Amino acid sequence: MIDHESESSLTRGDLARATGCNIETIRYYEKTGLLPDPPRSAAGYRIYSAAHATRLRFILRARELGFSMEDIRGLMGLDDGAAPTCAEVKERTKRHLADVRAKIADLRRIESVLAATASRCSGAEVPNCPVLDAISGN
Amino acid sequence: MIDHESESSLTRGDLARATGCNIETIRYYEKTGLLPDPPRSAAGYRIYSAAHATRLRFILRARELGFSMEDIRGLMGLDDGAAPTCAEVKERTKRHLADVRAKIADLRRIESVLAATASRCSGAEVPNCPVLDAISGN
DNA sequence: GTAGGGTCTGTAGTAGCTACAGGCTCAAGA
DNA sequence: TCTTGAGCCTGTAGCTACTACAGACCCTAC
Numbered sequence: 001m002i003d004h005e006s007e008s009s010l011t012r013g014d015l016a017r018a019t020g021c022n023i024e025t026i027r028y029y030e031k032t033g034l035l036p037d038p039p040r041s042a043a044g045y046r047i048y049s050a051a052h053a054t055r056l057r058f059i060l061r062a063r064e065l066g067f068s069m070e071d072i073r074g075l076m077g078l079d080d081g082a083a084p085t086c087a088e089v090k091e092r093t094k095r096h097l098a099d100v101r102a103k104i105a106d107l108r109r110i111e112s113v114l115a116a117t118a119s120r121c122s123g124a125e126v127p128n129c130p131v132l133d134a135i136s137g138n
Numbered sequence: 139m140i141d142h143e144s145e146s147s148l149t150r151g152d153l154a155r156a157t158g159c160n161i162e163t164i165r166y167y168e169k170t171g172l173l174p175d176p177p178r179s180a181a182g183y184r185i186y187s188a189a190h191a192t193r194l195r196f197i198l199r200a201r202e203l204g205f206s207m208e209d210i211r212g213l214m215g216l217d218d219g220a221a222p223t224c225a226e227v228k229e230r231t232k233r234h235l236a237d238v239r240a241k242i243a244d245l246r247r248i249e250s251v252l253a254a255t256a257s258r259c260s261g262a263e264v265p266n267c268p269v270l271d272a273i274s275g276n
Numbered sequence: 277g278t279a280g281g282g283t284c285t286g287t288a289g290t291a292g293c294t295a296c297a298g299g300c301t302c303a304a305g306a
Numbered sequence: 307t308c309t310t311g312a313g314c315c316t317g318t319a320g321c322t323a324c325t326a327c328a329g330a331c332c333c334t335a336c
Binding site: 089 | 192199200203204213227228234238239242245248252253255267270273274
Binding site: 160162163166170181182183201206207208 | 322323324325326331332333
């Protein structure tokens with residue numbers, strides 16, 4: 001059906017394998033507009049090009065860096081139709097970086113509480129559990 | 139309807155105010171079994187006791203520490219019907235602590251990439267954006 | 277009596293996927 | 307040529323942990 005000799009003509013499965021992305025995720029990104037609807041074969045099969053693969057890799061990398069789909073839409077200029085300026089990208093990145101740092105701070109606080117209470121715990125079959133007490137606020 | 143002079147007879151709104159928990163969240167916790175179904179007044183209004191408030195505070199504190207609802211169910215002995223031993227609690231806490239540390243490590247990796255790329259970004263209206271290049275893998 | 281708040285139920289929405297069911301299509305082997 | 311199995315198609319439901327309604331009921335105070 002699809003010419004597999006041409007390197008830039010991919011089925012959904014091909015694209016999934018080429019990018020390591022779950023095949024259902026690709027459909028999801030299309031549904032939400034992160035990926036454009038690809039052209040179809042006569043039988044209705046999606047036909048992806050190398051450009052789709054490049055764009056999907058961008059999305060996946062941005063997701064690895066913790067950007068939300070909303071952020072990614074912005075980074076790709078899908079929110080207002082125009083490619084964002086470098087200044088806009090920097091602004092978005094800085095906002096995201098601040099979020100990441102806030103999350104790290106939260107988790108560190110949690111970590112220290114957990115580590116402290118777990119270390120006080122004998123692990124024996126005693127009635128008083130320091131972990132449960134700590135959660136209860138005793 | 140409900141005797142507000144007795145300190146351990148609360149409506150859903152009372153309980154929400156007393157614990158700082160969203161009123162809808164209380165219903166959600168009941169639906170999922172984290173909180174027991176309270177008795178009802180003649181008109182069908184829920185009547186909570188001080189025990190409910192204590193239990194809800196435990197749940198909220200555990201959530202603050204990042205425990206999942208599944209974890210909390212375990213900590214309260216709702217998964218197998220019996221209160222967990224101290225050893226079981228310690229084990230759960232250690233597993234959760236490992237998760238938290240893994241998340242911190244992830245976020246730190248993300249943070250360093252974001253900080254490095256953002257700092258390379260001029261913020262000018264130039265065509266080449268170091269952030270987008272970094273995401274693209276260039 | 278009535279106005280206002282509170283409460284009740286059920287349902288739908290959020291993010292970011294993931295996992296089917298049931299049907300169609302395609303390529304390869306007998 | 308027929309069949310078999312893999313792949314693709316669509317729509318829908320599930321996940322976590324909530325949150326936000328609508329529309330009906332109830333309770334209290336004036």
